[in-house]
Amino acid sequence: MSLPELEQFLSWFQNSGGTIDRDAIGFKYFSSAEGGRGAVALKNIEKDQTLFTIPRYLTLSSKTSTLPEKFGHKIWKERALDKGWSGLILCMMWEDAQALNSKWGPYLETLPTAFDTPMFWSEKDLQELEGTSVVEKLGKEDAERDYHDKVVSAIQSRPDLFPPGTITIHYSLERYHVMGSRILSRSFDVERTNTDDYTGDEEMNTDADRSTGNAMDVDVHDEQAGKEDNSIRAPEDEEEDEEDGIDVSMVPIADLLNARFGSENVKLFYEENELKMITTKRISAGEQIWNTYDDLPNNELLRKYGHVDILPLPGGAKGNPADVVEIRADLVLSAFSSQSGTDAASSAERIDWWLEEGGDDIFVLETDYEVPEAIASLTRLLCLSSDEWEKARGKGKPPKPKLDSPVLDLIIIALQKRIAQYSSTMKEDEQILETKEGMSFNKYQAVIVRLGEKRILHTTLQRLQNLLAAEKAKSDNTQKRKPVSTFEGPSKSMKKARR
Incomplete structure (x- = not known):
């Protein structure tokens, strides 16, 4: 104008x-x-x-x-x-x-x-x-x-x-x-x-x-x-x-x-x-x-307005502090199916119930790298035994979002599947930005968007892998501390007490 x-x-x-x-x-x-x-x-x-x-x-x-x-x-x-x-x-x-x-x-x-x-x-x-x-x-x-x-x-x-x-x-x-x-x-x-x-x-x-x-x-x-x-x-x-x-x-x-x-x-x-x-x-x-755009992530800024925000991030990188990445519920279901050996149809009843109860079908990871409680709850729901599932349904309440080893295992697999949906690796994207000569502006902004999402995924994945390792170490230590059973009948003291 x-x-x-x-x-x-x-x-x-x-x-x-x-x-x-x-x-x-x-x-x-x-x-x-x-x-x-x-x-x-x-x-x-x-x-x-x-x-x-x-x-x-x-x-x-x-x-x-x-x-x-x-x-x-x-x-x-x-x-x-x-x-x-x-x-x-x-x-x-x-x-x-x-x-x-x-x-x-x-x-x-x-x-x-x-x-x-x-x-x-x-x-x-x-x-x-x-x-x-x-x-x-x-x-x-x-x-x-x-x-x-x-x-x-x-x-x-x-x-x-x-x-x-x-x-x-x-x-x-x-x-x-x-x-x-x-x-x-x-x-x-x-x-x-x-x-x-x-x-x-x-x-x-x-x-x-x-x-x-x-x-x-x-x-x-x-x-x-x-x-x-x-x-x-x-x-x-x-x-x-x-x-x-x-x-x-x-x-x-x-x-x-x-x-x-x-x-x-x-x-x-x-x-x-x-x-x-x-x-x-x-x-x-x-x-x-x-x-204000309400501090939108780069994927939304690009979709709506055709630009991205590039600001200093902790650790020296640059990007948008408001970035997010979405995890679809079907990735969690796919991770469960691959681990349990069951097909998705066998879990359909639980998924339908989850959605009817107002559960999310898309989970959002942010730059705090925390796992949304909803994704942990859905994962636990899929892992419940038949009796536990009937009990949860009867109460009308989804499981608590406890991050134990089985849940961590499945969420890690889901994140790995999510990362595999990109056609390039995080390292490749970083190299592309270092040598951006001759790059179109559209490609440059696209790389910024996908790199921001990958940072969240990789950091969250590393955090979960550390939690899983700690859980397994804790479990191993507990097993080592348990006394080996050599029970062969009541001890002398027990026998004396009986008399």
């Missing part, structure tokens, strides 16, 4: 009811390592200062766009456009097609049209992410299925709203992915209020089924009590958001701010009629103003 475009956008924002402290906040281009375009403090700013406010009606969502109303709310719901992101994407494409006739025209012109996220990578580049959770979470096939099954049919049913001559320009699959990526990388969740239908300029109607929403988090701000609600989280399932009273929305100005691990100095708060960006600490003049 050039300076004239920025000024035009800021004028639109203020003329539309937004406010911004132009003496305190400015916008500039930083290096790519610092996030590119972002906001900067023009003077020293104290904590709890409001930098800008956004009226709720100025947020763009399927609740504020007029398209669902023009389409007909009943038909909109019948076509399931109120579920998932397809409806919001269609709203954004339609508003974009209206150009400056749309209330959000000047805002939409500021949004990116190209992305570095894996959604747009080539198959060759995606292969570099083999073994990570990034590719399976892209949801590209599901998104394209929604486009063809829901969006295209909706567009074709209303040529009055979607003139056939505009389809290839504004409603193509490519535009659908671009709008979806805009939502993924820039949207916010805002909890609904009782004044939540913001389709008019400044008029709001009360409707229990309406509101606005976020992919970054937004907190409640109570100016009188000074409280905030930190329970809001970035959603993966918008159907869940419908039930939880959360809507996904684009929020002008707020999405210009960058984010970096541990750097947050402002946060977006919501109130009845507006959202406020408020400083959470003192910011010195010249400092970048950082919002």
Whole structure:
């Protein structure tokens, strides 16, 4: 965005009811390592200062766009456009097609049209992410299925709203992915209020089924009590958001701010009629103003935003302190089957019960290298004898997460299987980064992601192997201390006592 475009956008924002402290906040281009375009403090700013406010009606969502109303709310719901992101994407494409006739025209012109996220990578580049959770979470096939099954049919049913001559320009699959990526990388969740239908300029109607929403988090701000609600989280399932009273929305100005691990100095708060960006600490003049992604791991940063965080780690390495790696429950089941000689089907009843009782099917390892209690509990469940299994089921309680030798053995095997899912070793990745000359940026970021996951796996594995060795040594020592039985009848003292 050039300076004239920025000024035009800021004028639109203020003329539309937004406010911004132009003496305190400015916008500039930083290096790519610092996030590119972002906001900067023009003077020293104290904590709890409001930098800008956004009226709720100025947020763009399927609740504020007029398209669902023009389409007909009943038909909109019948076509399931109120579920998932397809409806919001269609709203954004339609508003974009209206150009400056749309209330959000000047805002939409500021949004990116190209992305570095894996959604747009080539198959060759995606292969570099083999073994990570990034590719399976892209949801590209599901998104394209929604486009063809829901969006295209909706567009074709209303040529009055979607003139056939505009389809290839504004409603193509490519535009659908671009709008979806805009939502993924820039949207916010805002909890609904009782004044939540913001389709008019400044008029709001009360409707229990309406509101606005976020992919970054937004907190409640109570100016009188000074409280905030930190329970809001970035959603993966918008159907869940419908039930939880959360809507996904684009929020002008707020999405210009960058984010970096541990750097947050402002946060977006919501109130009845507006959202406020408020400083959470003192910011010195010249400092970048950082919002928060809730300190996401690199695999999520890359998937959503197309970048990774590289910071100093304990021990001299560099990476993201928030990195995680996922272990699927089927790896634990596979480890048990290989050790016990049974097939997975024989454990199906226990797995079904585990899931029905609310057990996890994915376990997350973090940089504290602790074993999640849930994975230990599931492993013990698989190891129970038939009688023990019936007893546990009768109580309706999974086993305690005790890390004894059988459990440690199986979790170690599961981690080894997880490591084997990568196409390169940890050492090979470290060597790749040492000699990165000529490497594509996509490959570089992919190596950073998978190396971060492997560090967690290898360190956790080493820790468990040490625990197992200690358990076995303890068991061996106990066996050595046990007296050898030479019982041949009552001792003399015992005989005397009997008399």
